[in-house]
Amino acid sequence: MLLLFIRERLAWVGYFLFIVVVLNILFLLDVGLVEVSIWYVNVIMLVSFIIFLFWRYVVETKQLKDFLGNVDSQLDDAHSRSLVLSPFQAAYFTKIEDIIYDKNTELNQAKVQLQEYSDELLAWVHEVKAPLTTINLMLDHIEDLTLRRKLEAEWLRLHLLVDQQLHQTRLSSIEKDNYMVEMELRAAVYNEIKAMQAWCIEKGIGFDVEELTETVMTDGKWLAFIVRQILSNAIKYSPANSEIFIFTEVDPTGATLLHIKDNGIGIRKEDLPRIFQKSYTGTAGRESSQSTGMGLYLAHNVAQKIGIRITVQSSVGEGSIFTLRFPLQNEYVKLTGR
Template identity: 30%
Template sequence: MGLKLFIKEHISFVIFELILVLFILLLYYLDGFRNIDTAIYMITISIILIVSFLGVRYFLRQSYLNKITNLPTTMEDALQKNAKSIEHSQTEQYFHELYRVYQDEVQSLYAVKKRQEEFLNQWIHQMKTPVAVLELLLQEEGPLEKKSVQEEVDRIKRGLEMVLVNARIDKFEEDMQVEQVSLQQIVSATINENKRLFITNRVFPQMNIEENLYVASDSKWLKFVLSQFITNAVKYTFEPNKKLYVETHQTDSQVQLIIRDEGIGIPKSDLTRVTKAFFTGENGRKTGESTGMGLYLAKEICEKLGHNLSIESEVGVGTTVTLTFLT
């Protein structure tokens, strides 16, 4: 197979060389040269040179030709280095680099698929709780407790939003629209959407944001990020009548949005890992409601939007989340 491929590749070269020899003989003939023996000698020498050149060339390319004509059974077969010419060495180097790029893409896709599967499994497990509570409420005799039903429905809605965001995060750029947004409006809307959570946990929001303060961001994604910070702050504030402070600090080059709660705080050992996927930590195990994806998705979105996120916390005192926007 290798020899056959080599002949097909060089048949045009052989024809060109023969035409070139005949053209030179024709020039000599037209110039009055009529010696047949010399012409035969010239043709013979040309053929010997051509065959010798092709023979050496085939010898140098034989291993490479055998490699590309025999389909590999393993990836190691395709990545063997057996080229003996500069051109083929460069070709092998190209394919090795192409394989490395391919492996990186495959590993990236595998990691995304694995993350989505793990998240979906955890989410389905946690959604069983509000569904079970709703079933119990429906089975009870007497008037239906709308407040309890609404609380479970809100939990399901927050879970569904998390699933949708996790599904869209890998195509974030296609769904992003950066514009000047009002921080006061975004924060107020997020707090209003979670007002039942505030009431249930008896936590009171206190907002201090200038009305004309605008930052460059995507309003939809930013609202999701703020919702994660606010709901976490409320869920992990177990004592009643505590406050959630939302305020801003502005300089010439940046705007900081600071969300500070009076909750149980995050242990120092967990603080550096709270933004990692599926990390629930000590606090998450206390409530049993954490998927470990909220802060991870918030961190990913902040990085894609170009916002800096920092989290500080002290057990028993509270947690402070700072979101920095460049101006």
């Protein structure tokens, strides 16, 4: 604070030094002042200036602390009247109040518009889900098996896009929409595999799944969404007639790890640090029009919200292993206490 005050008052210090230099020159040139002690005058002026600076330092630093404290808090008339400010400071203060008020008004309007847009988008997604459900039921009546399989695969891709948009809209309010319970991994994984059946049949992709009898503390709905995004990526980038391996293990800390391994094209080393960034499609994504760069971004964000840590190991041509680490009991307590 002292250095800040000195920098603020450098003009005062410069003017004082200028006056001292001028007086000393006058004492040297004016013969009428020969009898006056120049050092005595200099010391008196220096002491007086130091006392003045100290007084201004105490007053102005107190004003600054009061001012910053009120700016950081919600300003009101009582606080404004309690501040002891100089005319210039009062003018600054009034201007800052006006700017804060205008910006808060703009921010509130933007929040309202964003909420309205989010509500409209959510309503649209729910409206789209109804005809999708109807189409899915109608597919069962198509007798041509080949045509039905192709339509089911395309329906699934459309359903995944709508589902992704639905969860993206809900992501901002996930804290109000999560329910942490103890559940078996088998249920979440097998349900998602079953949902991907049409796509897997089209590409001839099979699954090698362990028993998955482990129980974890998590939110079933959001865990299903995370698994869905990783599985859809694994299916999308795996070659035809290949297998996806799903297995679990326990790390040295006692946490449960769920691994999803594919034999796909893999991820380049330079892409790995950025695969969870929004809209980042990577090298592989530029070769596929189906990539949106949103799936892993949303999965990673959801995982962070419910205490799951996602890591990935991959190399080009050798496939990828996505790992979900579920929180321990003490980590879960910290998570629910946020």
